Amino acid sequence: MLERIRTACARVAERARYVRVASDVEDYLATFDRSTLSSPRYDTELHFRGDPEATVAFVLVCDTINFGSGYFPALQLPPGTSGYAAVTGALTRWFETAGPPLPEALMGFDALTVAELLGQDLGHPLRSELMHLYAEALSELGAYVTARFGGRFEAMVAAASHSAERLAALLTEMPFFRDVWPYDALEVPLYKRAQITASDLALALDGESYGAFTDLDRLTVFADNVVPHVLRADGVLEYAPALARRIDAGERIDAGSPEEIEVRAVALHAVERLTAAARRRGWRVCAREFDVALWERGQRPPYRDRPAHLTLTTAY
Secondary structure: OHHHHHHHHHHHHHHOOOEEEOOOHHHHHHHOOHHHHOOOOOOOOOOOOOOHHHHHHHHHHHHHOOOOOOOHHHOOOOOOOOHHHHHHHHHHHHHHHHOOOOHHHHOOOOHHHHHHHOOOOOOOHHHHHHHHHHHHHHHHHHHHHHHHOOOOHHHHHHHOOOOHHHHHHHHOOOHHHOOEEEEOOEEEEOOHHHHHHHHHHHHHOOOOHHHOOOOHHHOOOOOOOHHHHHHHHOOOEEEOHHHHHHHHOOOEOOOOOHHHHHHHHHHHHHHHHHHHHHHHOOOOOOHHHHHHHHHHHHOOOOHHHOOOOEOOOOOO
């Protein structure tokens, strides 16, 4: 799976019409602090952490609905709060007060249930659409874990036998995790949320128990809208003028359009090149660690003061 992702994204980069790698990634390495790259952390102020089984349940539920960035402008948010922080914070409070839900319970979730859980209402069309998608995704997770793993979240993780790649493959048996797109004659898998689930489990459990994976270093960057945004702002990626104008104006980019696929795939390929360059210099680093560094940059000025691309999608 992971090699298919890398190969497909390299081919997209070769023939891309709207996005290109514009700078020498060797030079870009100088903008990173080598000493902190390999130290990603789990933010317990925002994310729930309990015993291993409860933590597994939280990460699986959280990453099942870890999408909707294109819908976030329609959410009801406290000033200064991001959509991701609002959704994740609400899930954390739910787990802290009620404990992990049974997978069978998730099967009964509807849009109103999810909206109340997340402090939203269904009064805006996009907000309502996202709550319906969240409910469908959670119901799908509950049905899958109940049917395949005896109603135990941790049993699905155990079935991956400490392989992040195998866990990602199990997750992609659910339609909401199937992040695969046609591009010209290519099939382009990106699997952002399937991959990040293993990474999040490793962080949440300090690499132990259900968070002990032997192949985390083989994961690709988690292609969303933040990583390419940071790479563009830093001059690594260059967009065609018409695409750049649309993004800067806050226009939506259609999910699965050539432009949107190129933004994500070329960003992933650029980080592959960056990782390879770092390893040639003797850095013990992987794409997952660059992802964390790039995502954290994207939460700070000046990156957050410019718009990233907006797409209505369940991929990110």
